[in-house]
Amino acid sequence: MHKRILNWYLSRECVPYWYVLAADCLIVLASGLMAYAIGHGAAYMVVNFGTLLQSLLLYLLCFVVGFRALRTYSGIIRDTSMADLIRVTAALAIGVVLVMGMRVVMHTDDWLMPLRLRDLLLLTLIAALGMCGLRVVAKEMYDIYLRNYSGGGAYGLNSNDLLDMELNELLPRHPIHVDISAISDAMKDRSLMVTGAAGSIGSELSRMLAGYHPSELVLIDQAETPLHDLCLHMQREHPEVKCHCIVTSVCHSNRMDDVMRRYKPEIIFHAAAYKHVPMMEDNPEESVLNNVDGTCKLARLAVKHGVRKFIMISTDKAVNPTSVMGCSKRICEIFCQSLNNTPEAAGTQFITTRFGNVLGSNGSVIPIFREQIRRGGPVCVTHPDIIRYFMLIPEACRLVLQAAIIGRGGEIFCFDMGEPVRIADLATRMIELSGKHNIKIEFTGLRPGEKLYEELLTDDETVLPTRHPKIKIAKVRNIDFESARREIDNLIAAARTYNTDATLRLMHRIVPEYRHPDTDACALKQQKEAAPIGPMPGLAFHHIANK
Secondary structure, eight states, X not given: OHHHHHHHHTSGGGHHHHHHHHXXXXXXXXXXXXXXXXXXXXXXXXXXXXXXXXXXXXXXXXXXXXXXXXXTTSSOGGGOOHHHHHHXXXXXXXXXHHXXXXXXXXXXXXXXXXXXXXXXXXXXXHHXXXXXXXXXXXXXXXXXXXXXXXXXXXXXXXHHHHHHHHHHHHSOOXXXXXXXXXXXXXXXXXXXXXXXXXSHHHHHHHHHHHTTOOSEEEEEESOXXXXXXXXXXXXXXXXXXXXXXXXXXXXXHHHHHXXXXXXXXXXXXXXXXXXXXXXXXXXXXXXXXXXXXXXXXXXXXXXXXXXXXXXXXXXXXXXXXXXXXXHHHHHHHHHHHHHHTSGGGTTOEEEEEEEOEEETSTTOHXXXXXXXXXXXXXXXXXXXXXXXXXXXXXXXXHHHHHHHHHOOSSOEEEEOOOSOEEHHHHHHHHHHHHXXXXXXXXXXXXXXXXXXXXXXXXXXXXXXXXXXXXXXXXXXXXXXXXXXXXXXXXXXXXXXTTOHHHHHHHHHHHOTTOOOTTHHHHHHHHHHSOOSSOOOTTOOOOOOOOO
């Protein structure tokens, strides 16, 4: 543990934080000299410079304690907010209190140059102005650079150059740390499979997994061109990894059976799914046939071939779903959870990870807004009050890997997504970043199946902590697998007939909390028809406003 901490503090990733801490320490020392010069005269300060510097260096340790306690150095300076400035001031106040305590307990005035309380308060004021000023000026200079010196504003850059800069600007967050050593030990020398490997989450997961030296890496996707691009990346960056890129759909049972028999994956990361809410509203049967049927087939094959862990990527849209896509993912959760509790699946651990929107992923608002800004606007937002939880792609993938080693089977892991973000604020910040101030925001109205806000838990779910502060376990009701399987098989059979009414009616039957414009009519039909099976125990949830 101590070795991992030491390695982190000495790593290249940590260098920017050392720079910020060093700058803050120099500001405190300079503020002390300036405060003493103001209080006693510059000439007296120069004469006693050596003794005074010794006192300030000792007292600096007290301020460093304050910086460490409130982590004033851990943020990205160009993303400074008012909360960061308040934290800087509070850290300085902690330092002053500790200095006063040192003077009383250790009688430092007897063997160091005395500093009056007035000197300390003036030091604190000057240091606060200096440290806050450094952060504000750095942020403003960065914005000026983007607007005036980056090829006609930030949006004069190409999309690849923009992405990292853009995401850090739009979603300032503290870095999320995971247990790299434990993840590496769990993945090393194992055969790993990623479905949906050419997608945003799948491709990032694949790149991360390749760095942990698996014995084989099997990448599955039906999108030929992006999968080919990923294969070229693997050949270039990880030539030592045995990487197999297979163009197919997880719905093709025979093909997937042959792949799993050949490569014998020990861990499967299932990221393949149709995810666009409006598209699935117009194609509910395809949502069922791809998301639900594909997951069920893959999960059964995982049991058949003795896969150790099956990690399914879900979404916050599965909680109290109002969309076909969200409901289909909730059904996938139900199947995997209930299958995990059966005797025949005892050798396979089914783990679900649930998180919100991923900034920068294919089809996310970032590239859409960016293109609208480049065209001169307007930037289209569905509703002025719509909010979403956001996470960066690498953050989400790191937490998926952490959940994979924490999970023991049957859990739904919810990730701490931070504070929700107003989409209108996101659009405003992107317009500011572009330097084009004449672009307007246009509100177009909520799309079918779209919520004003997303939820991560239902009210019947409680959350348990894990050893990682950003990962919680959602405790949900146990569901009988046989009942779930019969209902889901009926749903898939209905979807294959492309009977939309029957498909929606059965989705609502499996997930009663599903709310869709047609579900009230579907529910009424259900009451009038003879139910082929009794109600499934443990599937009903109440609606909440748990944001």
